[in-house]
Amino acid sequence: MKCLYYVAPELESTSRIADDLHDVGIDDFFVHVIAKDESGLKKRHIHAGNYLETLDFIREGFLGAAIGLFAGVIGCVLLDNFGPFANIPWFVYVALCGVATLFGAWEGGLIGVEKENKKLERFHDDIEAGRFLILIYARRDQESVVRHTMSKRHPEAEFAGIDSHFVNPFTAVRRRRTPGDRVRA
DSSP states (O other): OEEEEEEESSHHHHHHHHHHHHHTTOOGGGEEEEOSOHHHHHHTTOOBOOHHHHBOHHHHHHHHHHHHHHHHHHHHHHHHHHOSOSSOOHHHHHHHHHHHHHHHHHHHHHHHHTSBOGGGGGGHHHHHTTOEEEEEEEOHHHHHHHHHHHHHHOTTSEEEEEESOTTOTTOOOBOOOOTTOOOOO
């Protein structure tokens, strides 16, 4: 599945885009819009972006878990070499590493809740200016239909990027230029 990113200038255009995508077979569940004006999206029955798409808690949680695991391993090595206890069973070390990893993931998730998703940083100014970021999740066989529909029926919507799948926290949005793409001024 691929995620296609488009930036639309206004709510009316976004509503027409959602309707046209439904007409070509893209379910409502696979079209999400990230906007400053979420109440307008609700009035038009357009799905707004969810927390997985707008916040960075998954990426930060993974990073926190990695840091927690590293700290847990270092702590276990120090405990084994310099600890006051003798003959500690191996499962205690595994449990300590597990607790440190889970604590790191929890802390990382809490940090990520207050951060904008890393993949959306480049669209921050557009969203703050009142534009609408449309995320279209399409299977590989639907990608050409979606791109054709968007280029023919909605030239006002700017193709902004493509990603293999949105949830992977460590990939960046790739911008793939095609001859029909407009250049942003």
